Amino acid sequence: MDAKELIARRIALEPKNGNLVNLGIGLPTMVASYLPAGMQVFFQAENGLIGVQPLPEAGLGDEYLSDAGGSFVGAIPGACSFDSCVSFGLIRGGHLDITVLGGLEVDENGLLANWVVPGKMVPGMGGAMDLVKGAKRVIVAMTHTAKGKPKIRKKCTLPLTSDRRVSLVVTELAVLEPTPEGLVLKELAPGVSAETVIAATEAKLIIPPSIPTMPLA
Amino acid sequence: MHKAITVAAAVEKIPDGASLMIGGFMGVGSPHRLIAELVRQGRKNLTVIANDTGRPGFGIARLIEAKLIKKLVATHIGLNPETQRQMIAGEISVELCPQGTLAERIRAGGHGLGGVLTPTGVGTTAAEGQREIEVDGTKFLLALPIKADFALIGAHRADYYGNLDYSLTGRNFNPMMAMAGATVIAEAAEIVPVGVIPPDEVVTPATVVDHLVEQGEVHGR
Numbered sequence: 001m002d003a004k005e006l007i008a009r010r011i012a013l014e015p016k017n018g019n020l021v022n023l024g025i026g027l028p029t030m031v032a033s034y035l036p037a038g039m040q041v042f043f044q045a046e047n048g049l050i051g052v053q054p055l056p057e058a059g060l061g062d063e064y065l066s067d068a069g070g071s072f073v074g075a076i077p078g079a080c081s082f083d084s085c086v087s088f089g090l091i092r093g094g095h096l097d098i099t100v101l102g103g104l105e106v107d108e109n110g111l112l113a114n115w116v117v118p119g120k121m122v123p124g125m126g127g128a129m130d131l132v133k134g135a136k137r138v139i140v141a142m143t144h145t146a147k148g149k150p151k152i153r154k155k156c157t158l159p160l161t162s163d164r165r166v167s168l169v170v171t172e173l174a175v176l177e178p179t180p181e182g183l184v185l186k187e188l189a190p191g192v193s194a195e196t197v198i199a200a201t202e203a204k205l206i207i208p209p210s211i212p213t214m215p216l217a
Numbered sequence: 218m219h220k221a222i223t224v225a226a227a228v229e230k231i232p233d234g235a236s237l238m239i240g241g242f243m244g245v246g247s248p249h250r251l252i253a254e255l256v257r258q259g260r261k262n263l264t265v266i267a268n269d270t271g272r273p274g275f276g277i278a279r280l281i282e283a284k285l286i287k288k289l290v291a292t293h294i295g296l297n298p299e300t301q302r303q304m305i306a307g308e309i310s311v312e313l314c315p316q317g318t319l320a321e322r323i324r325a326g327g328h329g330l331g332g333v334l335t336p337t338g339v340g341t342t343a344a345e346g347q348r349e350i351e352v353d354g355t356k357f358l359l360a361l362p363i364k365a366d367f368a369l370i371g372a373h374r375a376d377y378y379g380n381l382d383y384s385l386t387g388r389n390f391n392p393m394m395a396m397a398g399a400t401v402i403a404e405a406a407e408i409v410p411v412g413v414i415p416p417d418e419v420v421t422p423a424t425v426v427d428h429l430v431e432q433g434e435v436h437g438r
Binding site: 046122 | 245341
């Protein structure tokens with residue numbers, strides 16, 4: 001199992017039955033593949049749909065139905081579509097249970113930077129600032145380090161996505177929970193020690209007396 | 218009432234330097250024939266307000282690639298490397314705006330509002346130069362309304378009057394833009410007789426649609 005699959009399998013245990021969930025482009029989208037059997041979750045695409053599901057086979061795409069990355073998707077029976085004001089009303093208005101996004105950096109206060117590397121990569125914030133501000137729970141799915149450098153920093157060096165603390169950070173090494181007291185090391189990936197996580201993290205971690213192993217879907 | 222117009226005549230109404238709102242999300246629900254005609258006629262120095270610039274070769278990317286845009290207001294350009302290149306090289310000016318905020322700014326423009334208070338962006342660089350207003354202890358940013366000289370709309374169906382509906386994720390920014398353009402030009406995948414779109418299903422009232430792009434070569438003509 002590679003790092004991304006492990007992260008997706010852990011996050012797949014987070015949604016509860018009936019939740020409305022928004023998955024970002026890339027790694028977060030993989031979460032949908034690993035939901036436990038029998039779990040009914042409604043996926044929102046912020047371009048205007050609740051009830052996204054993968055296409056049953058390539059070549060069946062509808063020119064008017066895509067995910068937020070512009071890729072063809074399908075829709076479940078009972079899906080509904082709406083304009084961008086309603087879509088972001090759902091997001092900002094407290095109607096979205098979970099958003100799963102990628103991250104460039106998370107800091108000791110649980111603040112996320114994920115939309116710009118000034119002068120180098122300027123994709124724009126898209127819906128990220130609204131999602132992080134408005135979703136009931138914000139889950140960051142990212143690798144623990146980038147080219148060997150910690151992405152979990154004392155303080156973000158990149159521009160923040162929001163002033164709102166995220167709810168959970170899931171990496172291939174650990175699950176971290178940002179709290180008012182700091183980042184708590186909640187779970188360890190199978191075969192990973194707390195020392196390994198500490199060594200790969202710049203931020204100070206709060207280490208509980210016993211740390212369970214990450215369950216995986 | 219005469220709304221039908223050829224795609225060429227529609228674009229002839231748009232001068233160089235005009236501001237355009239263009240509907241669509243990654244090209245889904247974009248008025249592709251109007252975009253192609255803007256390229257063919259080579260309209261220059263455009264200000265474009267849109268969610269994104271599509272992907273290479275598709276959607277608003279065609280205006281970027283033809284270097285017709287001087288200023289862009291958008292939420293996400295990450296899937297179009299050429300837009301990022303032109304921005305970093307200083308060839309175009311780009312204002313990036315959170316997606317929910319852009320949608321509300323356009324709605325405010327078209328609905329006669331003085332702006333909208335949003336919590337999105339508080340405490341980030343997106344708040345720079347904006348007014349922060351506190352309401353009952355919560356901080357908001359004042360998102361100001363936007364209007365444009367033209368709104369170019371990508372509808373699913375239009376009836377002969379210009380009532381519009383949209384399909385699935387093709388709706389996106391189109392309904393708000395259709396209210397916020399001084400002149401509104403709609404392009405539809407299908408044009409249907411009046412009455413085919415039931416009143417409850419009309420999303421954009423014909424009243425706000427100035428021109429309806431004629432269908433192209435169909436029925437073997």
